[in-house]
Amino acid sequence: MRKRIVLLGATGSIGASTLRVAAAHPDRFEVVGLAAGRDARGLKALAERFGVRHLALAAPNAEGIPHGEEALRALAALPEADLTVMAIAGMAGYAPTLAAIDAGHDVALATKEVLVMAGTEVMRRRAERGVRLLPLDSEHSAIFQCLQSTASQPACVRMGAEPKAEERVAEVILTASGGPFFRRKAIDWAKVTAAEALNHPRWSMGPKVTIDSATMMNKGLEMIEALHLFALRPDQLRVWVHPQSIVHSFVRFRDGALMAQLAQPDMALPIQYALTWPDRAAHAPVEPMSLAQMQGLEFAEPDLDRFPCLRLVFEALPQGDWTHPVLTLANEVAVKAFLAGRISADRIAGVIETCLEQGAAPFDEIVRRAEAAVGA
Numbered sequence: 001m002r003k004r005i006v007l008l009g010a011t012g013s014i015g016a017s018t019l020r021v022a023a024a025h026p027d028r029f030e031v032v033g034l035a036a037g038r039d040a041r042g043l044k045a046l047a048e049r050f051g052v053r054h055l056a057l058a059a060p061n062a063e064g065i066p067h068g069e070e071a072l073r074a075l076a077a078l079p080e081a082d083l084t085v086m087a088i089a090g091m092a093g094y095a096p097t098l099a100a101i102d103a104g105h106d107v108a109l110a111t112k113e114v115l116v117m118a119g120t121e122v123m124r125r126r127a128e129r130g131v132r133l134l135p136l137d138s139e140h141s142a143i144f145q146c147l148q149s150t151a152s153q154p155a156c157v158r159m160g161a162e163p164k165a166e167e168r169v170a171e172v173i174l175t176a177s178g179g180p181f182f183r184r185k186a187i188d189w190a191k192v193t194a195a196e197a198l199n200h201p202r203w204s205m206g207p208k209v210t211i212d213s214a215t216m217m218n219k220g221l222e223m224i225e226a227l228h229l230f231a232l233r234p235d236q237l238r239v240w241v242h243p244q245s246i247v248h249s250f251v252r253f254r255d256g257a258l259m260a261q262l263a264q265p266d267m268a269l270p271i272q273y274a275l276t277w278p279d280r281a282a283h284a285p286v287e288p289m290s291l292a293q294m295q296g297l298e299f300a301e302p303d304l305d306r307f308p309c310l311r312l313v314f315e316a317l318p319q320g321d322w323t324h325p326v327l328t329l330a331n332e333v334a335v336k337a338f339l340a341g342r343i344s345a346d347r348i349a350g351v352i353e354t355c356l357e358q359g360a361a362p363f364d365e366i367v368r369r370a371e372a373a374v375g376a
């Protein structure tokens with residue numbers, strides 16, 4: 001039987017890659033629901049192409065598509081679906097993710113903010129409901145693939161008392177492209193423009209995650225995501241800069257084996273693995289990698305002085321889980337302000353640091369503090 005998929009974030013770049021995978025495997029997947037932010041016409045066009053009846057939008061629209069948080073939650077929990085792909089950017093993905101879990105759907109999760117903000121709660125709920133959380137991010141898919149074994153299971157898909165994959169792990173090394181500024185000798189963050197920061201050398205992504213990639217905050221958020229998905233400790237996390245984006249991450253096991261997953265930097269591959277897991281498909285809509293691409297792969301420790309956002313994450317994580325929502329919400333507010341031309345890029349780390357200094361707080365209070373720091 002075909003796997004029935006609901007896709008939230010259909011008009012974004014992850015959405016496009018997900019639909020490319022679905023189109024490449026009409027025998028395996030059926031798209032039964034689509035949601036987007038505000039592009040009503042784009043959503044309608046996709047619905048027609050894939051023959052999808054159930055739609056939802058975040059924003060009110062003239063097309064008569066159900067809209068608002070309740071509509072997104074209902075779509076995420078669509079009874080006829082088997083799996084929900086969550087690719088709505090930012091905090092807006094939180095409530096629909098919980099709705100999908102509560103409905104008993106496995107969730108392929110691209111929205112890292114969901115785990116960063118509320119990873120403990122989301123992981124508890126998924127275990128209670130007996131649903132799996134399948135990582136879509138390329139790094140987390142790589143780690144997930146390295147952890148696959150017949151003897152033990154990673155935390156995000158473990159049911160009951162199965163042996164724990166993390167007990168075999170010494171450390172997890174997330175690779176990072178380094179973004180557009182990695183090769184610069186000195187980065188003057190005060191002078192970085194949004195256009196420069198949005199010009200990413202390897203990955204084509206939405207504006208928020210592209211800015212996060214330029215500051216390397218994206219890797220910081222991915223560290224938090226990894227902590228939750230794979231039940232790791234902060235001292236087990238490393239970051240290596242790898243500009244070619246061919247090795248998507250490493251796991252070093254306690255027996256000394258260092259395992260990596262290598263593939264083209266194309267999101268269709270991690271998405272496809274999440275959709276076919278625990279199986280692998282017989283083909284993919286991506287050119288296979290050649291040996292020539294593997295010549296001269298580079299790896300370097302990130303210079304935390306040049307990437308203060310990532311430094312703040314390394315410093316904050318040992319202080320506890322309360323730092324996770326502070327890091328992501330303060331960053332989200334600051335990046336929005338930067339993209340709107342309200343603050344310079346060097347202030348992004350400043351806003352995050354100010355919010356960390358103010359300690360634990362409910363989500364809305366963290367956002368209020370970040371807004372105040374932006375205005376200051």
Ligand code: MG
Nearest residue numbers: 137138139222
């Ligand atoms: Mg990533």
